[in-house]
Amino acid sequence: MVNIQKAAIIGCGFVGASSAFSLLQKGIFSELVLIDANKEKAEGEAMDISHGRPYAHPMKIYAGSYDDISDCSLIIITAGANQKPGETRLDLVHKNVAIFKSIIPEITKRRFEGILLVVANPVDILTYAALKISGYPKERVFGSGTVLDTARFRYLLSEHLQVASRSVHANIIGEHGDSELAVWSGANVAGIPINDFCELRGHYQHQESMERIYKTVRDSAYDIIQKKGATYYGVAMAVARIAESIVMNENAVLPVTSLMEGEYGLEGLCISVPTIVSQKGAEKVLEIPLSDEEKEKLLSSAKELKEVLDGLDL
Numbered sequence: 001m002v003n004i005q006k007a008a009i010i011g012c013g014f015v016g017a018s019s020a021f022s023l024l025q026k027g028i029f030s031e032l033v034l035i036d037a038n039k040e041k042a043e044g045e046a047m048d049i050s051h052g053r054p055y056a057h058p059m060k061i062y063a064g065s066y067d068d069i070s071d072c073s074l075i076i077i078t079a080g081a082n083q084k085p086g087e088t089r090l091d092l093v094h095k096n097v098a099i100f101k102s103i104i105p106e107i108t109k110r111r112f113e114g115i116l117l118v119v120a121n122p123v124d125i126l127t128y129a130a131l132k133i134s135g136y137p138k139e140r141v142f143g144s145g146t147v148l149d150t151a152r153f154r155y156l157l158s159e160h161l162q163v164a165s166r167s168v169h170a171n172i173i174g175e176h177g178d179s180e181l182a183v184w185s186g187a188n189v190a191g192i193p194i195n196d197f198c199e200l201r202g203h204y205q206h207q208e209s210m211e212r213i214y215k216t217v218r219d220s221a222y223d224i225i226q227k228k229g230a231t232y233y234g235v236a237m238a239v240a241r242i243a244e245s246i247v248m249n250e251n252a253v254l255p256v257t258s259l260m261e262g263e264y265g266l267e268g269l270c271i272s273v274p275t276i277v278s279q280k281g282a283e284k285v286l287e288i289p290l291s292d293e294e295k296e297k298l299l300s301s302a303k304e305l306k307e308v309l310d311g312l313d314l
Contacts, residue, residue: 002114004073004247004279005030008064010103011079012036015119017045018236019076020061024049026240027057028247033064033072036079066106073114073279074246076239077130079103080120085225088178092121097129097312104133115246115281118143118257119239123176124305125312127257128270132314142282143257145272146172148238149180150255152217160213161201163189170194171255171288172217173273174301180272181298182214185291242277249279258282264295266302269309 007029009016016034023029036042042063050061069075080096099120107116116134118127118141127143134141149172158165170187174180187194195206203209224231245252258275260266263285276284290298 008033014232016078022236022240138259139281145257179301
């Protein structure tokens with residue numbers, strides 16, 4: 001039986017450990033299992049985070065094994081090779097697909113009935129790989145997608161417009177990577193179209209600002225990796241937000257990596273688009289209105305992913 005308040009993280013590197021810390025802060029789980037190829041690393045992270053429990057929400061956190069996952073409601077997979085300076089997310093494909101071929105069968109043989117959330121990069125490719133290797137229903141396997149990219153987008157817009165980021169409604173969709181696209185046609189602040197709100201704030205160079213903000217979002221990971229070696233805090237907060245939507249059965253709309261079955265004219269691949277996320281997982285893919293240019297960019301992004309997928313042995 002699935003325990004909705006129990007989760008596991010596979011991979012205790014920067015992203016996995018930061019995600020565990022972020023989940024402790026959220027207080028949505030009562031039990032969290034950490035699994036890593038290096039058992040001592042998992043033990044150390046569990047100890048370090050546990051020592052702060054008197055000042056946070058009660059949660060049992062410990063280093064475990066695949067035998068501890070059968071009743072988890074959620075397994076978060078962050079295991080994989082790290083993205084190095086100058087390396088694209090797609091460069092990681094073959095190394096991380098090989099890692100997934102060893103991880104996923106260990107999960108399926110434990111009769112796990114919960115949700116698989118893929119966070120390792122390239123997340124769109126690895127989500128599709130996890131779906132195919134596991135044989136699980138599409139609702140139960142999805143990726144963190146462009147949830148972080150969308151947060152970066154909203155943050156930068158909020159700074160540009162000097163307005164609360166929670167009042168900004170805008171999405172990044174497509175590949176979580178170089179071909180991702182900003183949906184400017186639907187962007188708004190409190191229902192006011194983004195360009196109109198910009199003018200209310202004294203900004204009139206729309207095209208110039210749009211290009212600058214989009215490029216900053218797209219290249220954020222490269223900039224952070226160049227400066228500090230890895231990105232992990234932002235994505236950990238994105239992971240916690242997705243987990244919250246699952247555990248609380250929020251039906252939140254988040255741009256996660258979902259399987260396409262005809263939506264946007266796409267199928268046979270996983271890509272990031274707004275999706276209703278609940279205790280059922282990626283419950284419903286939403287086809288949001290896109291401009292002709294945005295549709296073309298999404299198709300281009302999908303084509304690049306499909307070419308990579310066609311070259312893999314899944």
